[in-house]
Amino acid sequence: MKGPTLARHLGAGAVAVALLVPVSFALEPFRAFQLATVAAYLCATAGLTVLTGLNGQLSLGHGALMAVGAYTVALSQTAFADAGVTGGWVLPVSFGAAVGATVAVGALVGVAAARLRGPYLAGVTLAVAVVVPALTVTFDGVLGGEQGLSVPVDPPPAGLGASFPYERWQLWIAGAATLPVLLLLGNLVRSRYGRTFRAVRDDEVAARLAGIDVARTQVLAFVVSAAGAGVGGGLLAVLAQSVSPGAFSLTLSLSLVMAVVVGGLGRLAGAGWGAVLLVALPDLTHSVTGLVSFPPALAQRMAGNLPLAVFGVTLVVVVVAAPGGIQGLLSRSGRALRSRPDPSTTHHP
Amino acid sequence: MDRFVFLTLDGLSRGAVYAAFALALVLIWRAARIVNFAQGAMAVATAYVAHSVAAATGSYWWGFLAALVAGLLLGALVDVAVMRLVDSTSPLNPVIVALGLVLLIQAVLGMVYGNEYRPAEAPFSRAALTLGGVGVLSPYDLFVLAAVGAVVVALAWMFARTGTGLRMRAAAFAPAVARLLGVDVGGMLTLGWALASGVGALAGLLVIPTELGLHPHAMDLVFVSAFTAAVVGGLDSPPGAVVGGLAVGLVLSYVSGYAGSDLAPLAVLVLLLAVLLIRPGGLFAQVTARRV
Amino acid sequence: MSTGELLGVRGLVAGYGAVPVLHTVDLSVPPRTIAAVVGANGAGKTTLLRAVSGLLPPTAGRIVLDGTDLRGTRVEQLVRRGVAHVPEGRGVVGELTVDENLRLGGLWRRDRADAARALDEVYQLFAPLARRRRHLGHQLSGGERQMLALGRALVGRPRLLLLDEPSLGLAPRVVAQIMALLRQLRDDTGLTVLLVEQNVRSALSVADQGVVMALGRIVASGPAAGLRDDDHLRHAYLGF
Ligand SMILES: Nc1ncnc2c1ncn2[C@@H]1O[C@H](COP(=O)(O)OP(=O)(O)OP(=O)(O)O)[C@@H](O)[C@H]1O
Ligand SMILES: [Mg+2]
Numbered sequence: 001m002k003g004p005t006l007a008r009h010l011g012a013g014a015v016a017v018a019l020l021v022p023v024s025f026a027l028e029p030f031r032a033f034q035l036a037t038v039a040a041y042l043c044a045t046a047g048l049t050v051l052t053g054l055n056g057q058l059s060l061g062h063g064a065l066m067a068v069g070a071y072t073v074a075l076s077q078t079a080f081a082d083a084g085v086t087g088g089w090v091l092p093v094s095f096g097a098a099v100g101a102t103v104a105v106g107a108l109v110g111v112a113a114a115r116l117r118g119p120y121l122a123g124v125t126l127a128v129a130v131v132v133p134a135l136t137v138t139f140d141g142v143l144g145g146e147q148g149l150s151v152p153v154d155p156p157p158a159g160l161g162a163s164f165p166y167e168r169w170q171l172w173i174a175g176a177a178t179l180p181v182l183l184l185l186g187n188l189v190r191s192r193y194g195r196t197f198r199a200v201r202d203d204e205v206a207a208r209l210a211g212i213d214v215a216r217t218q219v220l221a222f223v224v225s226a227a228g229a230g231v232g233g234g235l236l237a238v239l240a241q242s243v244s245p246g247a248f249s250l251t252l253s254l255s256l257v258m259a260v261v262v263g264g265l266g267r268l269a270g271a272g273w274g275a276v277l278l279v280a281l282p283d284l285t286h287s288v289t290g291l292v293s294f295p296p297a298l299a300q301r302m303a304g305n306l307p308l309a310v311f312g313v314t315l316v317v318v319v320v321a322a323p324g325g326i327q328g329l330l331s332r333s334g335r336a337l338r339s340r341p342d343p344s345t346t347h348h349p
Numbered sequence: 350m351d352r353f354v355f356l357t358l359d360g361l362s363r364g365a366v367y368a369a370f371a372l373a374l375v376l377i378w379r380a381a382r383i384v385n386f387a388q389g390a391m392a393v394a395t396a397y398v399a400h401s402v403a404a405a406t407g408s409y410w411w412g413f414l415a416a417l418v419a420g421l422l423l424g425a426l427v428d429v430a431v432m433r434l435v436d437s438t439s440p441l442n443p444v445i446v447a448l449g450l451v452l453l454i455q456a457v458l459g460m461v462y463g464n465e466y467r468p469a470e471a472p473f474s475r476a477a478l479t480l481g482g483v484g485v486l487s488p489y490d491l492f493v494l495a496a497v498g499a500v501v502v503a504l505a506w507m508f509a510r511t512g513t514g515l516r517m518r519a520a521a522f523a524p525a526v527a528r529l530l531g532v533d534v535g536g537m538l539t540l541g542w543a544l545a546s547g548v549g550a551l552a553g554l555l556v557i558p559t560e561l562g563l564h565p566h567a568m569d570l571v572f573v574s575a576f577t578a579a580v581v582g583g584l585d586s587p588p589g590a591v592v593g594g595l596a597v598g599l600v601l602s603y604v605s606g607y608a609g610s611d612l613a614p615l616a617v618l619v620l621l622l623a624v625l626l627i628r629p630g631g632l633f634a635q636v637t638a639r640r641v
Numbered sequence: 642m643s644t645g646e647l648l649g650v651r652g653l654v655a656g657y658g659a660v661p662v663l664h665t666v667d668l669s670v671p672p673r674t675i676a677a678v679v680g681a682n683g684a685g686k687t688t689l690l691r692a693v694s695g696l697l698p699p700t701a702g703r704i705v706l707d708g709t710d711l712r713g714t715r716v717e718q719l720v721r722r723g724v725a726h727v728p729e730g731r732g733v734v735g736e737l738t739v740d741e742n743l744r745l746g747g748l749w750r751r752d753r754a755d756a757a758r759a760l761d762e763v764y765q766l767f768a769p770l771a772r773r774r775r776h777l778g779h780q781l782s783g784g785e786r787q788m789l790a791l792g793r794a795l796v797g798r799p800r801l802l803l804l805d806e807p808s809l810g811l812a813p814r815v816v817a818q819i820m821a822l823l824r825q826l827r828d829d830t831g832l833t834v835l836l837v838e839q840n841v842r843s844a845l846s847v848a849d850q851g852v853v854m855a856l857g858r859i860v861a862s863g864p865a866a867g868l869r870d871d872d873h874l875r876h877a878y879l880g881f
Contacts, residue, residue, distance in 0.1 A: 119378075126576070131615060138614070138615060250569055261445055304459065309456035319445050319446050518736070519745050527734075530748070
């Protein structure tokens with residue numbers, strides 16, 4: 001089973017590359033930038049879906065883990081730039097460092113998390129979400145305080161032509177970072193590990209009786225999930241070309257939870273919907289409010305906050321009315337259309 | 350030594366606020382088995398009510414009163430309009446819904462009031478009085494201690510001595526039996542939410558003038574500290590919440606005073622992890638195993 | 642009508658989920674009567690009591706108390722209509738003290754003075770409870786819990802008492818005391834009791850009326866003495 005799945009996923013990856021390149025040429029720069037942002041969020045939401053949806057551990061701290069990845073990329077890129085080192089391998093090394101750092105932090109939180117349940121786990125990860133961004137001020141000598149750090153990134157290679165838009169280059173970077181993350185997570189979900197993740201989520205006692213090391217499984221899920229968040233954070237740093245605590249506040253962590261819940265926790269595809277929502281909803285509210293002429297002060301306050309209000313309402317409504325999220329609704333209507341059981345949708349929590 | 354005395358007294362005053370906020374968390378946890386992660390945001394919302402009413406009437410105290418009333422109403426509203434509808438067979442659901450409320454409340458506050466810090470005035474001087482040459486509590490600290498003390502005593506009296514308190518406890522411990530004995534269990538739950546939210550509003554009103562000021566996120570770190578306090582005391586124990594709150598206040602005061610206030614957030618996180626990993630039932634628990 | 646019947650159950654169907662446990666149960670209990678409901682494990686006795694007190698909404702049929710249909714009456718209102726339900730497993734609140742448990746039984750009453758009097762009477766009736774006022778519910782023995790549950794129901798001065806297996810786990814002497822108490826309350830205060838019992842012999846000896854249930858149906862009912870002496874019934878359903 002494993003071989004064919006891997007082959008299928010590699011095939012899907014090849015198709016994605018084959019699609020993404022022409023799409024990147026078709027999109028105007030702003031849309032390319034938005035798509036790149038979706039990719040950045042997707043790394044984090046996919047990781048969070050694995051953790052919360054498949055392993056049953058709720059993390060409110062993934063915004064903070066993204067911050068760890070982002071700041072690592074920022075520090076690493078700055079170090080290379082200061083040393084005058086350039087080259088195509090610089091950015092991948094920075095991302096490697098980001099993954100290493102988030103895996104370390106994720107393991108730390110994961111070891112604690114494996115011993116905690118329900119509201120205690122939520123509380124600890126919430127504390128991580130609130131405290132970690134504040135550390136940038138505590139250690140402002142290195143981390144730049146409220147102002148944050150800038151992230152030097154090399155321009156697109158000269159070979160692509162002088163008129164090659166920077167946003168298109170950013171989209172390529174985002175694609176190159178996101179595809180491997182999705183490939184790995186997709187494979188993991190369908191592997192033996194994925195099954196143990198779900199077994200632990202469904203019934204810890206039964207999983208233990210079946211010989212699964214529950215704590216180790218939970219730490220592993222946390223680490224994998226953190227690595228995804230680290231790559232996503234690194235991408236956000238590269239896209240914004242700067243990092244600051246404000247970009248990784250508690251609100252980001254909560255928005256990620258919103259994204260995965262509304263997208264649908266049961267399947268990795270839900271993470272995709274969630275990532276799209278994170279970018280599309282603000283865009284949508286922006287265009288809707290653009291139709292009404294508000295006084296400028298109010299318009300400015302609305303711009304940052306209205307999308308978050310929509311996130312909040314959506315989250316509440318989805319949990320109350322459609323706990324399966326978007327992907328749950330799609331699977332259900334898809335099943336109704338084909339009116340035969342779909343074996344791939346039997347893992348909803 | 351003088352500094353130690355000052356930091357201790359300051360920590361107790363700070364801790365009193367955490368105690369009140371932790372008490373609010375414990376009230377809802379006992380009644381509904383929900384940790385109200387929206388409590389910080391709800392408290393900030395009522396603090397903005399106080400701000401607006403105080404600005405309109407020119408009196409701090411009208412604002413204070415309005416915020417407490419708003420707290421009670423908001424708590425009842427959250428219970429009736431949101432939490433009642435949540436299927437809590439999965440313990441994740443109430444938590445996630447509370448987070449949705451956090452996003453919503455903070456965003457609405459940002460839209461109405463903007464995302465800048467607004468100065469929050471204290472009704473009494475915050476300059477420390479000196480006693481024999483040693484700086485001790487400020488008049489405001491005394492007010493905080495008195496207000497929290499009054500609320501703790503009033504709640505303790507209500508739960509231990511009044512029929513309503515007895516009904517609330519019965520409804521929380523044994524809802525089915527309570528119904529058979531004529532207790533309106535749903536009503537008691539709503540009352541619990543209202544009281545908890547009112548206490549949370551008080552804690553917010555008291556703490557915000559001592560921090561950076563009024564801001565939609567003003568209670569984020571306070572929430573984490575108070576959650577830590579509630580965990581230190583054991584989520585099920587109101588007296589534990591009070592002791593836990595004072596303990597967390599002292600720890601943070603010493604850390605801020607001796608090592609720098611920048612380290613306070615890190616200290617909260619370390620303290621929370623330490624308590625949960627070493628003594629997960631809270632310092633006062635008889636049983637250490639706890640699974641939720 | 643109201644003179645001949647305090648509790649009427651007509652065509653009652655009730656169950657958990659889709660499958661009914663009670664199939665068209667009919668029952669009529671006159672005032673000042675002790676009616677014993679007996680039957681094998683799983684016959685539906687507890688389910689019947691839960692349906693009467695509204696804990697389990699019936700899927701069909703009616704429950705009539707003193708001439709009024711109880712449909713739409715909420716559980717917490719029933720105690721105000723004079724119905725007290727001592728559930729299976731007694732329902733003592735372990736986190737509350739004996740005194741608090743007892744006071745809870747009379748909290749709904751407007752007449753505070755009489756509630757206080759009723760509390761005193763219960764303490765006189767059950768001396769062990771008076772000695773343990775400040776003990777927590779979960780510190781009591783099984784017999785003490787049964788006294789507490791019964792006493793708590795009596796603090797509300799009910800007209801109709803629904804008792805689910807009061808004898809469970811009690812010494813025969815204590816059971817006899819409780820049964821005697823029920824008779825005394827019936828005679829003194831006009832109490833009506835719907836008594837679910839495993840202990841068929843003692844239940845039928847104290848009761849005026851007997852009801853035999855099997856597989857969710859009432860298979861026999863009539864004067865308790867008659868049921869006790871019916872050999873066929875004893876062999877078929879009661880096993881003694
Ligand atoms: N909560 C429940 N959910 C589903 N089925 C139930 C539930 N409670 C009881 N039942 C079923 O209903 C049937 C009747 O149960 P009930 O408790 O009324 O029996 P009983 O006569 O009181 O038995 P016992 O003498 O053992 O107390 C049984 O078959 C039981 O399995
Ligand atoms: Mg029974």
